[in-house]
């Protein structure tokens with residue numbers, strides 16, 4: 213495994229009754245960033261949290277808040293999440309009429325911009341905006357729920373993106389999200405991912421297990 217891999221626990225699998233404590237616990241356990249899944253019951257068939265919750269989490273950690281926006285239309289909410297304390301805002305191309313404009317809104321808000329590819333979204337949509345993003349997120353499940361099975365087809369997309377990022381000399385992180393545990397994470401890193409999002413496999417077993425769970429992901433086994 214590359215030793216530059218970063219681990220981003222998804223708080224979707226945390227105890228929602230004590231999210232602040234959960235964020236502190238995974239930070240203490242070695243997390244590199246905190247992945248926050250925002251779902252609207254429209255773009256995806258589930259509802260989670262909004263900017264108020266992101267703002268409430270902000271004082272609990274200095275780690276980057278990696279906010280994955282699964283909401284449509286997304287543009288009006290970008291300044292609200294930036295103001296709340298997000299460090300990275302990642303959007304889906306299908307969530308607005310003009311991807312370039314949405315990415316510009318994110319940058320204008322002073323935060324890093326990411327683009328997320330659903331399993332059925334072609335890599336070409338991300339290649340088109342590699343100069344405009346700080347992160348590409350490859351979904352390895354259909355967005356909406358944690359605890360799903362890793363979809364193998366993500367690996368070829370990661371490999372293609374890695375080649376394009378390296379060939380173009382882009383300073384872009386390549387993140388994979390969905391069904392990541394030690395074994396699938398290792399394969400994603402081999403394909404070229406450098407950020408692993410993991411919900412179920414980090415939060416399983418409760419706080420006493422978080423350090424070992426994160427270490428297992430980092431070690432790839």
Ligand SMILES: O=C(CO)[C@H](O)[C@H](O)COP(=O)(O)O
Pocket residue numbers: 222224225247249280353354355356357358359360389390391392409410411412413
């Ligand atoms: O974006 C997501 C779902 O839409 C989540 O980040 C993802 O599913 C993480 O959960 P798990 O590791 O349990 O698959």
Ligand SMILES: [Co+2]
Pocket residue numbers: 222247248249280389409
């Ligand atoms: Co996510």
